[in-house]
Amino acid sequence: MSRFLVAFALALATGAAAQTAPGRATATFAGGCFWCVEEAFDKLPGVLSTTSGYMGGTKRNPTYREVSAGTTGHTEVVQVVYDPAKVTYERLLEHFWLNHDPTVLDRQFCDVGSQYRPSIFYHSEEQRRLAEASKARWQKEKPFSEPILTPIVAAGEFWPAEDYHQDYYKKNPVRYKYYSQGCGRYARLDQLWGTLRQ
Numbered sequence: 576m577s578r579f580l581v582a583f584a585l586a587l588a589t590g591a592a593a594q595t596a597p598g599r600a601t602a603t604f605a606g607g608c609f610w611c612v613e614e615a616f617d618k619l620p621g622v623l624s625t626t627s628g629y630m631g632g633t634k635r636n637p638t639y640r641e642v643s644a645g646t647t648g649h650t651e652v653v654q655v656v657y658d659p660a661k662v663t664y665e666r667l668l669e670h671f672w673l674n675h676d677p678t679v680l681d682r683q684f685c686d687v688g689s690q691y692r693p694s695i696f697y698h699s700e701e702q703r704r705l706a707e708a709s710k711a712r713w714q715k716e717k718p719f720s721e722p723i724l725t726p727i728v729a730a731g732e733f734w735p736a737e738d739y740h741q742d743y744y745k746k747n748p749v750r751y752k753y754y755s756q757g758c759g760r761y762a763r764l765d766q767l768w769g770t771l772r773q
Contacts, residue, residue, distance in 0.1 A: 587770040599623065601656045602667050603696040603730050605684025606675030609651040610743040611755055615674040616655050621662025625735040626654045627743075630696055631728070639737055645688045654733055664676050664702060671695065676763055677713070678721035685758040689744060689764065696730040703727060719767050 609627035613765045616625050632649030640699075642649045655667060675693045676683055683691045695710075697703040706727045714723050715725050744751040755761065764772060 577732045586765065596631065597657055598658050598660060600659050600664070601698055602657065602664060602668075602702070603652050603673045603698065603733065604655065604675075605630070605650045605652040605692065605694040605696070606671060606762070607651070607686055607691045607693065608655050608754075608758070610751060611760055612651075612653040612674065613742070613743040614751075616667075618651060618661060619654060619670055621660075622655055622657045623668075624656045627740045628652055628735065629734045630731050631694065632731075635732075635734075637734055639740065642690050643688075645690050647649075648689070649734070650681070650690055650692045650694060652694075652733070664705055665709065668695070668706060672709070672713055673768050674764065675721040675725070676726040678719065678767070680724050684760045685721075693725045695725065697727060698730045703729075705715065712720060715722055717769065718769055 593696060604616075608613075613627050616622050628651075629637050629649035630646040630652045632642070632651070634641065634647040637647045637649050641647050642651065642744075658666065668746070677693060679693075681689045681692045682691060683757075695706045697706055708737045710723060710725070710727060717723060739746075
């Protein structure tokens, strides 16, 4: 069995356990480049792990090359395993809104294509209800004039990304900094959300 298949099987097992293990829950968000979304959620107290991957497409076991070509229907996502006693799903939602651009579809910052479309993928009816309420709240309270377009959709099968994508910001800090700053991600987030991100 290849190294990727072993990692994939392990990630699936971990993800399945996260749904039922006491003190653990799973949330999935798409906010553009999964390197950046992973970094954002790793900083949040109560988050136990983050895994970059793909969701929302039709092809089984997609590769990064296939997803990047925009031919599989997947978008880059991060699956977040968290401790509900330490961080609520509502707090995760707030963190998600402040770390992506909800005013565009099929792009985030300098990355263009359906593979970068932002989404909230809910794993339960309760998550769907909370996500809809959070979106409605931000539509009223947002500090910018554009409408919020980020969709809320049912989670599908999660496919972990290749190992070199996991913790990319830690493994390649110089390249990551060049990408994230050059892409204009943080400048745009500050423009949209202002002091709410501080």
